[in-house]
Amino acid sequence: MILVAGWSGASLSGAEREAMGAASELREALGLKIAFVGLGGGGEELGGEAGSYGAAKAIVLDAGDELPGPTLLGVLAEVAEELGAPVVLVPGDDRGRELVPSLAERLGGAAITNAVALESAEGAVLWTRPVFGGKALARVRARVEPAVVSVRPGSFAAAAPGGEPAEVEVRSSPPAGEEVRLVSRTPCGDAGPDLEGARVIVSGGRGVGGSEGFGELEELARALGGSVGASLAAVDEGWASPEQQIGLTGRVVKPELYFAIGISGASQHLAGMGGAGTIVAVNTDPNAPIFTAADLGVVIDHRELLPAVIEECRRRAG
């Protein structure tokens, strides 16, 4: 069985549904069934939902609380071994990316992080992953089983609901180990703007020049019905929150319309927004690499342009 792991609890997250989507592609290629393991609680109900998204079997822990990394890893390794899964897929969020190598090691398998595509050739599966900050794509193959793979968010089509009910098993969670203790957790007030689901994103980089500049971006985003994102440089400067960071080490987005304002276009950033429908670049430097990745470009100081664009949008909206 192909094993898909998730930890978001009550309901499958977008990233988990995408991992299920990747598993469905594999199911066709390998002729195997899919099992889902829910490590963040969720009970019968989550198991049922996993079935609807394509799992034939679902194992769900009864713990509502998140287990510390090493404990979670132990459970996952046990389930993978029990099922003899040749492929284990995990969502490529922070936790997933962190878990992949350790899990592969426990299982004597091969770790593949950040997969964006898969293809099967002569019984073997080739995985594509971005390398060099997204400047190149590498195809890799696992030489040993299982392949433990994290699926990069925004790369695979999410599994569609409507599958047969799964065989659901609820297990009791093991006690949390002592090696790593959680001292405190401060959840972000909210999960930040909904960038993955946004139709329009207005993003700013170092060229925005400061927090006040981001106020202007907010206003444009409001005028367009969108959300505000940021490059790593702007987050490093403290002008935007880490939840807003788009790029290789941040969030991966695919809006219909993407404004890159004062963003030079480092490949680290392009790796997070290259899949956008239409990309508009606004930058004072005509040689900025962002223009090679954009559909529409304006070489201008954004402080001049943005008020005019906001006004124009409002005027046309009547």
Add this chain to the structure above:
Amino acid sequence: MLSNTVVLVKQVLDPELPASRFRIDPERKAPPADLGPELIGPFEQSALEVALQLKDAGATEKLTAIVAGPPASEEALRKALAVRVDEAVRVDTAGADRLDASQTAELLVRAIRRLDSVDLVLAGRQAGDWDQGQVGSLVSERLGWPCVGLVQRAALEDGRVTAWREIATGEEVLSVRPPALLTVTNADSNRLRMARVMDLRAASKRPIVDLGLAELGLDSDQLEAARRIELVDVQVPHSERECELVEGEGAAEIAAALVDRLEERKLLGGPR
């Protein structure tokens, strides 16, 4: 106090190299050797700074930097020595062109075991070239030590290492019992300090410990057998976009032309 904190570093092609200049040599399945300047990977720079801060705070007696790579990767160790790491070790990769994460981890684990009383290892969250984010976790698993990922700051408190991290779901403070491994991500608080001129000069004369395969109890066949991933090919995707520059007299005219383009593409129409 910790006795010996190890920082795993790697020399990588400057990640800021513009995409327009980036190339892949299909034979090597990697960029040509002379493509651009190399530096210590950005996340390893952060790891190095976190280690230096532990030393400044009196939390560790000694800092050791280790690199696995060809003789040229000694450059990364010189830079580490210049910011006052105490000892530098290079693990020779024996001419092997490119090792996978499992092979690199095997070499590093054997090197760490040879060192005196290591109780903390710091690694970058991912190398700035192949972006795998594996070596740190693999090393911790093989040493049998717990691992905390994506750490931005660390301190020693009552014999345990406290690690602060900011992940997508919020801020976490974790406490881990050494020996342990932390993978480090970048933050304002861990930008690598500049080396002082006199330290730079001194670093060029400091000894570097070279460890060969034999000293690590491996031969090249065994090293090859540790490979778990086959690199099939590497390609540079070409951008399919062609950028139309929107021009005009003054901001109002440009804005109108830009909004025209967006309307043509039916991209407007959300809440205003």
